[in-house]
Amino acid sequence: MLDSTPAALHTGATPLLQTIGLTKRYGDFLANENLDIEIWPQQIHALLGENGAGKSTLVKTVYGLIQPSDGEMRWLGEKMVLSGPSEARARGIGMVFQHFSLFDNLTVAENVALGLAGKESFKDMSARLEQVSNVYGLPLDPRREVWQLSVGERQRIEIVRALMQNPKFLILDEPTAVLTPQEADQLFVVLERLKAEGRAILYISHKLEEVKRLCDTATILRGGKKVSTCNPRAETAASLARMMVGADIKQVKAPASRQTTVPRLVVNDLGLEPDDPHGVRLEHISFELKGGEILGIAGVAGNGQDELFAALSGERLAKDPGTVVIEGIAAGHLSITKRRKLGAAFVPEERLGHGTAPRMKLSENALLTGHAASGMVQHGFVNTAATLKTVDRATEAFDVRKAKRDPEAASLSGGNLQKFIVGREILRNPAVLVVSQPTWGVDAGAAAVIRQALLDLAAAGAAVLVTSQDLDELAEIADRIAVMFHGHLSEPLKTADASREKLGLLMGGSSLEPTEAAHAVGA
């Protein structure tokens, strides 16, 4: 039972957790430098900073996943040395990671059982799981398999798993990056409740409005160092951003005039059977995208966006070549490499494992998508200088922060890896760019850089297709917005006409007007 709330266990003048001069070094690189931070019970404490500022590094240290190079941590005033997460959990520290760690083919209960080291029987554990999830209004059916669940539901598993240990201190690393606004609102209710129970929460997010609304304290990191601890409610989003970046964030600006030219990406009545039982069937998808244009695709995740990406990229082939036309050439039957040679470039949603091979160097990951067209391969041999040059150029153009010139992809912070991937593709000067969730988990400054790059690419004549759950993002950069629902794509609306209400209706599966929907298919 969860009735013994931590507040009862601890109220006093010592902080729950205190770090003193905490430092983490990777070689010569300081990911965390001399951090003094206090976490108090009954507070939601925001941890803010640009991509690569060291937020994940700090919380991984506190959770015992990595060892600090210097400094110490105190738990309830006593020195704490953690040799692993199980020790952190034993003290009452829980964590929900930036990237989920769930097994798709196991049930909710099985996944939770794997994360809990205890003597409890599986049956008792399942019962407790159901109970905890009900108490906190995080409904979960323990018997469902994970693949059937939405991203929001998957995150619930992680949260419930952490709550089942009755933590005094819960860490959430960018929990709302992947949630829809509704799901995020639900999460905030839960967090408020946990706070009221006397628990401490450390909350990492790039969404400053959200932080202002939810958090009592904010610690801001820049380049691994603490810049300040402040009350986010007394700040503006702009002043918080300024502290994070050390300068004002540039506004994204659309070029004064953008001319649309010839159709560069045309999709004609594309249909695709799902290739696994977890997938969505695409039906009658048609649109035309001209050079100089940005088309946004909105929609709740899991409505066929992944399948559409696979069909456009050529990771899945269409039966009829004419369903996907790139630069005037029927490409539905062509491999991804051939499509790249036609001038297309792709940025998938998942950075680690799809967009990059995590354990390989950046130069090798440059080769991954650049081998077909950029002189990186000569007579079957890899030109390492050319791959490194791509890394350097992407690093410079997109300000990718990393510990050394050519590190493993997995060692980059989430946002910096995204900048690298986007940079890698844009530097190839594509005629068509298909990009999914371009700024998931990317800090405000970097997100502005990426959005600006997409606008510039379109201004230079490329056709850009952006899939995003973030309606503000689409409103900022897209010329037209279409909505994906259950494998169907709505008729695109001009961004000026695409009110939140209209998009919301389409995202929920209703059509705007019967007549409009009727001719949408034939368009």
Added chain:
Amino acid sequence: MQLVLEKRAERSNTIALVSPLIAIGLTLVTMSILFAILGKNPVSALAAYFIAPLTDSYSLQEIAVKATPLVMIAIGLSLCYLANAWNIGAEGQFLIGAVAGSWLAVKTQGTGAGPWVLPVMLLLGAAAGALYALIPALCKVKFGASEILTSLMLVYVADLFLDYLVRGPWRDPAGFNFPTTAEFDPVATVPILIEGGRLHLGAIIALVVVAAGAVLLGKTIKGFEIRVVGAAPRAARFGGFNSNQLVLLTFAISGALAGMAGIIEVAGPVGHLQPGISPGYGFTAIIVAFLGRLNPVGILIAGLFLALTFIGGEQAQIAMKIPLDVTKVFQGILLFYVLACDSLILYRFRLIFASRQVA
């Protein structure tokens, strides 16, 4: 109190290098216990195994001779394993290569054929090994059959086929009914490198294979494809690399190398085709591949080490009457520890005491 395996946040590169050494250490400890149980003095037994063979030139040459097939096969296997294709049947590909090459040797016997015979034999061996390896690869790609099972089963087919040939059609008429072909002609024999010694041209070929493997993996786009397909399959597909094609390619290369190793063994140290030409090279090479960290240079070192165990085993049998099969036990234990220690690169052991407060 319980013992759990916990994922490391960072991959430990130190352990990646040290892990084979830990495995060897643990194997030696286990073997000492085994020797003690057999009633032998562990120290002198280990000395017979690992020190004695290093002290005379005959044994040193013999180590190189034994390492030759091990290294050649293991280089091929490492390509398969890196690409997540599990070729367990190198032993069969080795035997089929030996048979195919021997065919030419038998056919040209006593015909006064020129020096073209040996090169063509080597090519035949490689081609046959590759084709034989393509059987399980195609079954995997076309029908989804487990290549682990099919490649392993084909070992026994190859073994019995060889047996049939030397007992039937290819038996040496002047061989007193022994199941063996006639001794190959000099043009069908791998030349010796040191006059009066055993070291043969195959050792050079093995070194070339190591160098070629290193270049392939480190410098070419194909090598990159092989590595990505194994390390991150979804990213590989995104890169436009076809994993089925790479299964076929790596199986073909490893089959070719095993087949060539087979014919080199027959046309070199053995000199004729007979059953039992391999003391399990194709299987031992699996250990070599993993002990060498699937890295060409590592494989060269590991190949020499395992060759040492073969020679040491023979010497220990002669000197201390330790059964030859102990060598196989040794190799099995070594593979077990190598794989176990490898999990320490990504995981670590932790003892948990039941101090957790229960909610």
